[in-house]
Amino acid sequence: MTETSATPRGASSPPIVAKTRVLLVEDDEGDAFLVRELLLDAAVDIDLVRVRSLAEAHQHLPEQYHCVLLDLGLPDAQGMEALRTVLDAAPNIAVLVLTGLADEHRGTEAVAAGAQDYLVKGTIDGQLLTRAIRYAVERKRADESTRRLYESEARAAENARLERGLLPQPLVSSRGVEVVTRYRPGRHQSLLGGDFYDVVECKDGSLFAMIGDVAGHGPDEAALGVCLRIAWRTLVLAGVDPDTVLPSMDAVLSSERSSEEVFATVSMVRIDPEQRAARFWLAGHPLPVLLDHDITPVPDEAAGTALGIVDGDFWPGFDLEFDRTCRLMLYTDGLIEGYDGQGGRRRLGEDGMHRLLLDLMGTGLGASELTDALLAEVRERNGGELTDDVALLILSWTDEA
Amino acid sequence: MDLSLSTRTEGDRIVVEVGGEIDVYTAPRLREQLVDLVADGKYHLIVDMEKVDFLDSTGLGVLVGGLKRVRAHDGSLRLVCTQERILKIFRITGLTKVFPIHASVEEAVNASE
Incomplete structure (x- = not known):
């Protein structure tokens, strides 16, 4: 055993050591001496630092200790209060409490409150003390990994739930329509962002598609995205006048959002049953593109304001002739906000993305392969995973009945 | 970049000069600045975006939030921007309809409410 005298915080943080570092919080000189002697007797590799009060312990706790030996009768905090203070300050450190013979009952109380174990002064020897320390540290480590596992499982379940809500199965029955969808979460995000899409084929044969993005990242945005996506599907299935869909989603957003700052962008399109005409409603969203031998974005003038910006806003539809040999691509801004791969800080942008897409279209890929190739290319240009989420939807028509 | x-x-106006990238990581600082100004009773703001290299949707949200905050006090939030890349973002999101956008700080300062 080596003993280190207590130095105030900030002197130097200890290196990561294989030795078990123990902080003894004990005001009684005799008891502190005893603990030190017991560990010396056991001749084990333990670094012991001793402090005399909870305030002093508090200064040391940010440092790397594996275990705290805590006397429950300190000058500046008694019993469970002392324990709770230590557990709050250092939730990842194993705590062993020291009790006297007379107050052994407080030991069990302490274990119930979160201590790993308790030791009764005067009844322990060096072997027992070392083993108690080792076991406490190991148990704490096991508890921690169980907790982390549980957290990551809970997050995965939450993600799966949100993903079903944000990125549903398209409701399309015609075999002549191919719907390709992709979603990639952004970097640094353990939860999904607020990108969402949907495709619904109505009884009359018209096809509605929509893609959207709630600005910002996090569970609130994702939940709001689910809410907007369900609102959209409901309105379309209910057969309301398509011109009223975005105003209704706007009203839903305004009443459901957590702050006034939250807005959402949406692109929506209806393709008529004969696939001769397309009507677009654009609310602040990157412009959808028509793909044949060339790339034609829906004109700028079709762009309306994002949802949640102007009270009582309206989005007039914008009509375009359509041809079933075309493909239609809707996407979210993550696809164009990456770097352009030229070494500088320039972003890919719409034009850059169109150029990549045009090059890939020349290779005659099917919609699914084209989508994957585009995403791979965009990611490569960015020099790694994109910051923002990307959702992408390509509709194609085949001659199958 | 920061x-x-x-x-x-x-x-009678406050000019907030912004440079660099306004994204999900940096936008909170701009939000804080705008919130502080409004809390300080400054309701006529000009955000100079000439040195902004990148603006994402979180950044747009912060500007929209700023606009709503000053409007609650009959104030104004004007933008200064001539960069085509940034202007395009405002056009596509339809925010050109809500933010007065000026070609220079001088023009924004002299614009009448």
Whole structure:
């Protein structure tokens, strides 16, 4: 055993050591001496630092200790209060409490409150003390990994739930329509962002598609995205006048959002049953593109304001002739906000993305392969995973009945 | 790259000069700045975006939030921007309809409410 005298915080943080570092919080000189002697007797590799009060312990706790030996009768905090203070300050450190013979009952109380174990002064020897320390540290480590596992499982379940809500199965029955969808979460995000899409084929044969993005990242945005996506599907299935869909989603957003700052962008399109005409409603969203031998974005003038910006806003539809040999691509801004791969800080942008897409279209890929190739290319240009989420939807028509 | 922020008074308006990238990581600092100004009773703001290299949807949200905050006090939030890349973002999101956008700080300072 080596003993280190207590130095105030900030002197130097200890290196990561294989030795078990123990902080003894004990005001009684005799008891502190005893603990030190017991560990010396056991001749084990333990670094012991001793402090005399909870305030002093508090200064040391940010440092790397594996275990705290805590006397429950300190000058500046008694019993469970002392324990709770230590557990709050250092939730990842194993705590062993020291009790006297007379107050052994407080030991069990302490274990119930979160201590790993308790030791009764005067009844322990060096072997027992070392083993108690080792076991406490190991148990704490096991508890921690169980907790982390549980957290990551809970997050995965939450993600799966949100993903079903944000990125549903398209409701399309015609075999002549191919719907390709992709979603990639952004970097640094353990939860999904607020990108969402949907495709619904109505009884009359018209096809509605929509893609959207709630600005910002996090569970609130994702939940709001689910809410907007369900609102959209409901309105379309209910057969309301398509011109009223975005105003209704706007009203839903305004009443459901957590702050006034939250807005959402949406692109929506209806393709008529004969696939001769397309009507677009654009609310602040990157412009959808028509793909044949060339790339034609829906004109700028079709762009309306994002949802949640102007009270009582309206989005007039914008009509375009359509041809079933075309493909239609809707996407979210993550696809164009990456770097352009030229070494500088320039972003890919719409034009850059169109150029990549045009090059890939020349290779005659099917919609699914084209989508994957585009995403791979965009990611490569960015020099790694994109910051923002990307959702992408390509509709194609085949001659199958 | 980081975000740079500086404020100065021009007549009865406050000019917030922003430089660098306004994204999900840096936008909270701009939000804080705008919130502080409004809390301080400054309701006529000009955000100079000439040195902004990148603006994402979180950044747009912060500007929209700023606009709503000053409007609650009958104030104004004007933008200064001539960069085509940034202007395009405002056009596509339809925000050109809600933010007055000026070609220079001088023009924004002299614009009548």
